[in-house]
Every structure is written in structure tokens, then in C-alpha cells.
Amino acid sequence: MAKSHLLVTSLLVFGNVFFIHAEFSPSLIVDMAKIVMDNYCSPEKLAGMKEAIAAASSNTEVLNIPDAESLANVLSFGVQGTISDSRLKVSYEPNYVPVVPPKMPPLPPEQLIAVLQTSIKLDILEGNIGYLRIDHILGEEVAEKVGPLLLDLVWNKILPTSALIFDLRYTGSGEISGIPYIVSYFTDAESPIHIDSIYDRPSNTTTKLFSMQSLLGQRYGITKPLVILTSKNTKGIAEDVAYCLQNLKRATIVGEKTAGGSVKLDEFKVGDTDFYVTVPTAKSINPITGSTWEVTGVTPDVDVNAEDALATAIKIVNLRAQVPVIIEESATLIADNYAFENIGAIVATKLKENLANGEYSMVVSKDSLEAKLSSDLSTLSGDKSLKTTSNTPALPPVDYSPEMYIELIKVSFHTDILENNVGYLRFDMFGDFEEVKAIAQIIVEHVWNKVVNTDAMIVDLRNNLGGPTTAIAGFCSYFFDADKQIVLDKLYDRSSGTTTELLSLPELTGTRYGSKKSLIILTSKATAGAAEEFVYIMKKLGRAMIVGETTAGGSHPPKTFSVGETNIFLSIPTVHSDTTAGPAWEGAGIAPHIPVPADAALETAKGIFNKHFADQK
Structure with a gap:
């Protein structure tokens, strides 16, 4: 009011x-x-x-x-x-002249062809990509008159193409009745699709627009890529066509946000004056979104300057041509190499089904393809480590001086002696065996010797994200005695089809903690990879009490595979732990003996040891 x-x-x-x-x-x-x-x-x-x-x-x-x-x-x-x-x-407008909708004049065929060839631009680009530009959306009446000519001059040349770029960057006019015609050529003929609703205010009526079951000529189909180019000059009916096909998930819009025009503008004379009011008298209400493109415009899927839209569209189409090969090759790599053969086979089959169902048909860049593929792999396998990755080369080894190693170790490890002579050891990443072996004496002197003579120990892995598993056997060995070699785990390598026993080491640098003193390991939902393997072994062998949260459910360090001749790479876990004694920790995580929030785990562990030592007094 x-x-x-x-x-x-x-x-x-x-x-x-x-x-x-x-x-x-x-x-x-x-x-x-x-x-x-x-x-x-x-x-x-x-x-x-x-x-x-x-x-x-x-x-x-x-x-x-x-x-x-x-x-x-x-x-x-x-x-x-x-x-x-x-x-x-x-x-x-004192000299007002009513706007008369353009009508197709009764021209002889040869002149009509010349008119159509001037107003419609057609090209077949490299890679069998069709390019079609129209600057006015024809209505039903005109389309029926020139339909056979359009079929011969334009559409039959577009049909054999592998993809179509539909250029609406310069389209600023059109007829509402032309919307179903255009949209229908890119939809299925089996059943009518409600593509738009037009509310007309003067008559207070709503007209539903449906796709047409009968068309002149063949449909372009629903599987071949369709990219629509837009600009800030794309207006009115062209916006409606773009919005309908975008929300039907049939077209990708590339370019600029459109003008935000109207499906219908009428001009009214104000009384007996020479003033006129232009009013949008009808509006589009999309049945999928429940909203409209009017006033706000159509937001492109890929926002680029209008002059760059065509080149961007060509890149998108060329990428989509590679997608089937990329998905098929990814499925093969996973089926042949994923650590758990049955899961790998299921993932491979589902990937191919997703491809056939068109779930990769709307990717617009290598990044979006990798993101979609990663999401699918994680969802289908339940394994966050099965994903796309970059093929970043390893950094060259750094030649640290002994002094630099000491400072690095001081930062990487945290030790403390708690009440009742309880040792506390925290580190947030496992290192490679060969690298650790080279500095083992330094680690022992500056870290291990500070806690080895305690009466019990808390190993804090709540922030340990994993790393290489090659040093796991050595670290585990410090918590067992030297007189007996223990099978810590059995590792199955899918790529080679071999099973390797992970054994405790008979010789270590420094003093062992042994198997008699109590050990608590702290975990969180961030504890992952190599840290989980350590927790798994110590829990399975009954050597430690686990306090905290269920671990991340990561994997043994994955291998990187190149997908065919593309620049896309997959991270595939190829190794899994022994599952004969229970379910795998990979993908599921390891449940603690005493579940508490991660931030309460340390105090809980201290309380357990304090009570234990108090009972002994």
C-alpha cells in the first residue's frame, strides 16, 4: 500500500x-x-x-x-x-505509428531463399560442429510457410553434425509461438514435455507450452551436445528458449547474462494524449524452476564475454567428445587396479551406466569433469582416496645439515612427561622408511629417548593425516619385544596380485618400549592413511587401547594412473590390509575402544592412566 x-x-x-x-x-x-x-x-x-x-x-x-x-x-x-x-x-509520441508484427511477404521461392540465407547464418566447423545463428525467432504462422525451405537450406545440414552451437547473442525479437518449435527439436518425441507457462494479464489466462510430438523433419535428439551463446543483447523470446533448454538440462549456456526482457510488451495510449505506456503484459513462468528469467536475465552456465563465447563453446564441445573415452578408460583402470576387486568391478560398471545416462553430458571444463568424476568415484566406492588427482612431480630431496634436521624434528614431534611418569608423543605425519632411516639416530636422541623410559605412553594421532606406510613396521616394532618376530599385517596388492606379510623388525635404532607397558593411542575423524594402518595393527594385536573418534577411513597410499592419452589422472588405492580377521579399515575407519570427542580424548586417556596407577598403590 x-x-x-x-x-x-x-x-x-x-x-x-x-x-x-x-x-x-x-x-x-x-x-x-x-x-x-x-x-x-x-x-x-x-x-x-x-x-x-x-x-x-x-x-x-x-x-x-x-x-x-x-x-x-x-x-x-x-x-x-x-x-x-x-x-x-x-x-x-505525437507522430505515433503502431508497430505491425513483421509478416513474410509473398515472395517467389528464389527471393525467399535469398531472404532466409541473409537472416540465418549456418556453418559446419572443424570437428563436425554445427553453428547456427538466427536473429529473430519465427512464430508458428511464418514457420509453417517457410518450413520446407528451412528444412532444405538449414536443418538438414545441421542434422548430421556431432554437436551444435546455437548463437542467440544477437537475437532480440521473436514470437511466443516459436518457443515450442525450437525447443521440440532438441527434446524426445515420446511424450509431451511441459516447457513453459505464459501468463497473460489482460485476459487473466495462463497458457501452458508443451513440446511438440509431430515436427517437420527429424529431431536433433537429446544426446548430442548443444551449446547456446548469449550476450547482454539476447532479449525476449530468445531468453525464453535459452532458459527452457537450460533448465531441461538439454543445453549449456555460454556467454553473458541476458537482457532480462519480456515475452510480450504492449504499448498503450494514455487517454486522449500523445503519451504512451509500454507495459510487459505477459510473463514466463518456468515449470521446473517456478520462476522467470524476465527482468533478471538468464545466467549463463559459463560466464565469458560475448566475443569469447564461440571459442569457449568450441572448447566445451571438443572436451565432451573426449568424455566417453575418458570414462571408459577410468572404468577399466579401476576394475583392474582398485584394491578391493569386487568394489572395483561395481564402480566400473556404475561409471559406464552414468555415462550412458548422460550424467557427464553437461561438463564444461576439465575441472568440472574431474570434480564430477571424483564425486562419483567417492560416492560409488565409499572411498575418499579413489579420485582424480594432479600428476605433480615429487620435489627433489633436500640436503639438510644435521642441525637443520634437529630443528625440523623439534617442530615435527611433540613430547611431554605427564603425571605418573606417563609419556606423551605426538606427530602429525608418517615419513618414508628410507628418509626416516637416514635420520633415525637423530630422532631417537631428540624425541624417543625423552619418552622411552616412562611407565606408560599416550601416542597422539588425532591430527596425523598419514603419509607413506613404509615406516609402519619399524614404528610398530618399538612396542613389541625383540625375541619374537610378529606378523603385523598382510597386505594384498591388487596390481601385482601378491600378498606380502608385514613383519616386525628384529633390529632397531635405540631402545624398544616393549610389549609390557601400557599404551593408549588417541584418534579423531581426521586420523587417516598410514596412521590408520598403525592404529589397525595395534588394535588387532591387542597392544594398545584406542581412545577418541572413529578414524577417517582412508587407504594405503594410492598410486597415480594416467587416463589414456589425456591430461587426467586417477588416484587409485591398490593395496588393502588383511581382512581375514575382520572387516577392512579402508573406507570405513577404525572404531575406538573408548569413543569420546577428539578434544576430550587426551584428558580421558590421562584419567585412565591416573586411575590405573592409583589402583596399583
Whole structure:
């Protein structure tokens, strides 16, 4: 109500503040506002307008304005701002000529062909990519007249292409009845699809637009790539076509956000004056989104400058041509190499099904393809380590001095002696065996010797993200005695088809902690990879109590595989731990003996040891 009063009031104020010498009656504004109220396509925005008009009609104040064009500009500004719609426009046209919709003249065939060839641009690009540009969307009546010619001159040349780039960057006009024609050529013929609803305000009717089951010529189909180019000049019916095909997931929009026009604009004469009001009298309501592209425009899937849209579209089409090979090759690599053969086979089959179902048909870049593939691999396998990856080369080894190693170790490890002579050891990453072996004596001197003589130990792996598993056997060995070699785990390598026993080491640098003193390992949902293998072994062999949260459910360090001749790489776990004694930890995580939130795990462990030692006194 207040906003509607603002419409009329603000217009009167504009006139009074800026101009003198009245020439126009306030009834002009009242008549204009009534036209808007009776015909504007979104009446919900006009609540309270009747009261506002009644208030304005009783105002006898004369508009102080010197000329009609200035008044028209002021009125346009006021009504656009009040309703938040730039499509509304007031104009002064003393020499008004009604706009007559263009009709196809009765031309002889040879001239009609020349007209069509001028207004429609067609090309077959490298890679059998079709390019079609039209600057006006033909309506049903004209389409029926020129349909056979369009079929021969344009459509039959487009049909054999492998993909189509549909250029609407310059399309600013068209007929509503042309929407179903265009959309239907890119949909299935089996059953009608509700593609749009057009609400017409003057008649207060809604017309549902459906795809057509019968068309002249063949359909382009639903599987070949379709990319629509847009610009800020794409307007009206062209926006509707783009929005419909975008939300049907049939087309990818590349370019700029469109103009935000209207499916129908009508121009009304204001009373007996030479003023006219342009009003959007109908609006599109998409049945999928429940909203409209009008005013706001169609947002492209790939936002680039209009002049770059064609080149970008070609890149997208070329990428999509590679997608089937990429997915098929990925499926083969996973089936042949994934650690758990049965899961690998299921993932491979599902990937191919996803490909056949068109789930990769809308990728627009290598990044989006990798993201989609990674998401699918993780979902299908339940393994976060099965994913796409980069093939970043390993960094060259750094030649540290002994002093530098000491400083690095001090930062990497944290030790403490807690109450009751309980040792505390934290480190957040496992290192490679050969690298650790080279500095083992330094680690023993500056880390291990600080905790080895304690009566019990807490090993904190809550923030340990994993790393290589090559040093696991050595670290585990410190918590067992030297007189007996123990099978820590059995590792099955899918790539080679071999099973390797992971054994405790008979010789170690420094003193063993042994198998008699109590050990608690702290875990969190971030504890992953190599850290999980250590936790798994120590829990399985009954050597440690696990306190905290279920671990991440990662994997043994995965291998990187190149997908064919592409620049896409897969991270595939190829090794899994022994599953004869229970379910695998890979993908599922390791449940603690005592589940507590990660941030409470240390205090819980301290409490357990304090009670243990108190009971011994």
C-alpha cells in the first residue's frame, strides 16, 4: 500500500520540484497508473494501487512541467523505480505509428531463399560442429510457410553434425509461438514435455507450452551436445528458449547474462494524449524452476564475454567428445587396479551406466569433469582416496645439515612427561622408511629417548593425516619385544596380485618400549592413511587401547594412473590390509575402544592412566 502511494506521490513530487508553468493535468498520471494496474504482468507487485490512484485523482494540483518529453522521462523514472522494473516506459509520441508484427511477404521461392540465407547464418566447423545463428525467432504462422525451405537450406545440414552451437547473442525479437518449435527439436518425441507457462494479464489466462510430438523433419535428439551463446543483447523470446533448454538440462549456456526482457510488451495510449505506456503484459513462468528469467536475465552456465563465447563453446564441445573415452578408460583402470576387486568391478560398471545416462553430458571444463568424476568415484566406492588427482612431480630431496634436521624434528614431534611418569608423543605425519632411516639416530636422541623410559605412553594421532606406510613396521616394532618376530599385517596388492606379510623388525635404532607397558593411542575423524594402518595393527594385536573418534577411513597410499592419452589422472588405492580377521579399515575407519570427542580424548586417556596407577598403590 505504502509503495503504491509512493508511485503516484513521487511522480507528483518530481513534477513540482523540478518544473514550473503547468501544462498537464494530474489525470495524466492517474490514467497512466490505471493502465499499469490493469495490464502489468505481475499484479502482486501492485497491491494497494487502487487506493493510490483514488488519492491521486482527487489532487487538483497542476503538474509544473515545461514540455512533454521531460514529463515522459520523469514518469518513466518514477514508475520503474517504484515497481523495480525497467521494462515499464512512458513515452511522448505525437507522430505515433503502431508497430505491425513483421509478416513474410509473398515472395517467389528464389527471393525467399535469398531472404532466409541473409537472416540465418549456418556453418559446419572443424570437428563436425554445427553453428547456427538466427536473429529473430519465427512464430508458428511464418514457420509453417517457410518450413520446407528451412528444412532444405538449414536443418538438414545441421542434422548430421556431432554437436551444435546455437548463437542467440544477437537475437532480440521473436514470437511466443516459436518457443515450442525450437525447443521440440532438441527434446524426445515420446511424450509431451511441459516447457513453459505464459501468463497473460489482460485476459487473466495462463497458457501452458508443451513440446511438440509431430515436427517437420527429424529431431536433433537429446544426446548430442548443444551449446547456446548469449550476450547482454539476447532479449525476449530468445531468453525464453535459452532458459527452457537450460533448465531441461538439454543445453549449456555460454556467454553473458541476458537482457532480462519480456515475452510480450504492449504499448498503450494514455487517454486522449500523445503519451504512451509500454507495459510487459505477459510473463514466463518456468515449470521446473517456478520462476522467470524476465527482468533478471538468464545466467549463463559459463560466464565469458560475448566475443569469447564461440571459442569457449568450441572448447566445451571438443572436451565432451573426449568424455566417453575418458570414462571408459577410468572404468577399466579401476576394475583392474582398485584394491578391493569386487568394489572395483561395481564402480566400473556404475561409471559406464552414468555415462550412458548422460550424467557427464553437461561438463564444461576439465575441472568440472574431474570434480564430477571424483564425486562419483567417492560416492560409488565409499572411498575418499579413489579420485582424480594432479600428476605433480615429487620435489627433489633436500640436503639438510644435521642441525637443520634437529630443528625440523623439534617442530615435527611433540613430547611431554605427564603425571605418573606417563609419556606423551605426538606427530602429525608418517615419513618414508628410507628418509626416516637416514635420520633415525637423530630422532631417537631428540624425541624417543625423552619418552622411552616412562611407565606408560599416550601416542597422539588425532591430527596425523598419514603419509607413506613404509615406516609402519619399524614404528610398530618399538612396542613389541625383540625375541619374537610378529606378523603385523598382510597386505594384498591388487596390481601385482601378491600378498606380502608385514613383519616386525628384529633390529632397531635405540631402545624398544616393549610389549609390557601400557599404551593408549588417541584418534579423531581426521586420523587417516598410514596412521590408520598403525592404529589397525595395534588394535588387532591387542597392544594398545584406542581412545577418541572413529578414524577417517582412508587407504594405503594410492598410486597415480594416467587416463589414456589425456591430461587426467586417477588416484587409485591398490593395496588393502588383511581382512581375514575382520572387516577392512579402508573406507570405513577404525572404531575406538573408548569413543569420546577428539578434544576430550587426551584428558580421558590421562584419567585412565591416573586411575590405573592409583589402583596399583
